[in-house]
Amino acid sequence: MKLEADVIVVGGGPVGLTLACELRLAGLDVLLLERRAERVSNSRGMGMHGRTLEMLGLRGLAPRFRERALPFSIGHFAVLDTRLDFSVLDPQYGVNLVIPQSVTEELLEARAAELGVRVQRGALVRELWQDEEIVSVGGDIDGAAFTARAAWLAGADGGRSLVRQQAGIAFEGHAASVYSMLGDVRLGAPLPGKAHTVVNQAGVLMVVPMGDAYHRIILIDAQRCREPSQQPPTLEELAEGACRVAGYDLQLSDAVWLSRFSDETRLAAQYRKGRVLLAGDAAHIHMPAGGQGMNVGMQDAFNLGWKLAGVVKGEAGAALLDSYDSERRAVGQQLLVNTMAQTALLTACDTRGLALRQLMDGLLRDPATNRALALEVSGFGISYPASLSMAPDGCRVLEQWTGARVPDCPLHLASGAQVQLHTLLHSGRWLYLRLCDDAPAGVCAPGQVQTLRATLREPVSGLAGAAALLVRPDGYADYALA
Known part of the structure; x- marks a missing residue:
């Protein structure tokens, strides 16, 4: 074929x-x-x-x-x-x-x-x-x-x-130096809350609700976490370690999945x-x-x-x-x-x-x-250090916006429509917003660009007085123009 x-x-x-x-x-x-x-x-x-x-x-x-x-x-x-x-x-x-x-x-x-x-x-x-x-x-x-x-x-x-x-x-x-276990199981013993975590000298235990009466158990057993094992994990092994960390028997049963993972x-x-x-x-x-x-x-x-x-x-x-x-x-x-x-x-x-x-x-x-x-x-803290396109000649770039995440802010379009900025990115194209009449009429970018005249319906920190904003298809600003 x-x-x-x-x-x-x-x-x-x-x-x-x-x-x-x-x-x-x-x-x-x-x-x-x-x-x-x-x-x-x-x-x-x-x-x-x-x-x-x-x-x-x-x-x-x-x-x-x-x-x-x-x-x-x-x-x-x-x-x-x-x-x-x-x-x-x-x-x-x-x-x-x-x-x-x-x-x-x-x-x-x-x-x-x-x-x-x-x-x-x-x-x-x-x-x-x-x-x-x-x-x-x-x-x-x-x-x-x-x-x-x-x-x-x-x-x-x-x-x-x-x-x-x-x-x-x-x-x-x-290479791996720490080995842990997880299991999706039923609990026979009540928890203090919906989710439960315990950390002590016996290890770390996390219990997270999954719905349908099942919980995910994540276990770092201080007695065993430095010992690699090639054997498939068992419910008994998970229950024993969980009991040691929690200080009581969680009464684990009906495991639908058990797995090991490491810190490689x-x-x-x-x-x-x-x-x-x-x-x-x-x-x-x-x-x-x-x-x-x-x-x-x-x-x-x-x-x-x-x-x-x-x-x-x-x-x-x-x-x-x-x-x-x-x-x-x-x-x-x-x-x-x-x-x-x-x-x-x-x-x-x-x-x-x-x-x-x-x-x-x-x-x-x-x-x-x-x-x-x-x-x-x-992931909200991610930003990128450099623009991927050239700003129009003679324009001043607001450096703090280069590579910064653009929040979903409300816009008023020249057509009269009121939209959220992120809806304009549904097509996966670049977005160039002219925020004032004096902004350059168009820009070049490495991809198709949708150009719109718009005004911000609510203040956005750092964009007050900005003339234009070029947004990448992944929602990060390529640059903003003063």
């Missing part, structure tokens, strides 16, 4: 599906290859942060995910007692959704079907090769050999990414090599502290999609993809620092370690410190 497409995406989890949807929204022929014959029913990831939800809102999809999720206005950093307050970050998206990764995947796959993404399940990619014009893969689909070729290929095929290996991209970092921490040496690009776990793996992995991966895809589409369609040069590497690899580097720091705190179970946790907990009570970490974990 021979297949062709503009772009091949390898990996059909949330990251690969997000990327495929963005590419298809831009009109590309997208082939998504996924080795699993069906979606998995179990979910390692259970959380969606505010910036990821806002990102989906930029395409009009946020309500679909809210309807299937439990919202919380708080999160955690290394399970310290003082929680991160997301509610102060944004009035609309200052939440943390409890939503199984399987549901996120289901909703994204439905979106892919709406857009016309070609999804080929049961496709196991075994090899990859590329030249200056084409990248090809070979493997088998349900036992039958196939080859596929495209102008570009993106690997979203997880931490053991064959795409990364075949492309010859190094995966640098640190690695970052791809580059996110692009020739015509091959990486996103999500294929580019970065780490301790799943704070539920950041899937979120950062989906944001990788959202950054890459419109850039790659612009290159394929001839609206931008291939150099635009260098900004994907520079922007998102920097985010990946900070993600690894963040999760390694949390790992150190999570495994600090002796007397000195608990004293350190107490000290850090006190620091989180300071609103400025709490906000800083909430911005980092949620």
Whole structure:
């Protein structure tokens, strides 16, 4: 079997599906290859942060995910007692959704079907090769050999990414040193509240409600967390460790999923090599502290999609993809620092370690410190240092807006319509807002630009008196003009 497409995406989890949807929204022929014959029913990831939800809102999809999720206005950093307050970050998206990764995947796959993404399940990619014009893969689909070729290929095929290996991209970092367990189970004993956390010299225990009478148990057992095990986890092992940390028997039963995970921490040496690009776990793996992995991966895809589409369609040069590497690899580097720091705190179970946790907990009570970490974990704190296009000659750029996230503010259009800014990004195009009559009539950007005359219906900090705003398809400002 021979297949062709503009772009091949390898990996059909949330990251690969997000990327495929963005590419298809831009009109590309997208082939998504996924080795699993069906979606998995179990979910390692259970959380969606505010910036990821806002990102989906930029395409009009946020309500679909809210309807299937439990919202919380708080999160955690290394399970310290003082929680991160997301509610102060944004009035609309200052939440943390409890939503199984399987549901996120289901909703994204439905979106892919709406857009016309070609999804080929049961496709196991075994090899990859590329030249200056084409990248090809070979493997088998349900036992039958196939080859596929495209102008570009993106690997979203997880931490053991064959795409990364075949492309010859190094995966640098640190081997596992801490081993933990999780299980989706029923509880026979009551909890003090809906969610429950315990940290003491016996280890760390988190209990999170999942709905349908099931809870997720996450356990770092101080007695065993330094001992790697090749054996499948058992309910008895999880129950014993949970009892030791909690101080009483939670009466765990009816496990539908048990798994182990570690703090192995690695970052791809580059996110692009020739015509091959990486996103999500294929580019970065780490301790799943704070539920950041899937979120950062989906944001990788959202950054890459419109850039790659612009290159394929001839609206931008291939150099635009260098900004994907520079922007998102920097985010990946900070993600690894963040999760390694949390790992150190999570495994600090002796007397000195608990004293350190107490000290850090006190620091989180300071609103400025709490906000800083909430911005980092949620993704709202991400900004990019350089503009991707040239401002018109003779115009003064408001530097604080270059690469900054643009909030969803109400606008009054010259047509008389009143709209929210984010609705104008549903098509995935660049948006140029002329905020006064003296603003330049048009601008150039690496992609199609929608130009509108508009005024702000409510003040936006830093935009008072601005003449114009150029917004990237991913909701970040390229620049604002004074």
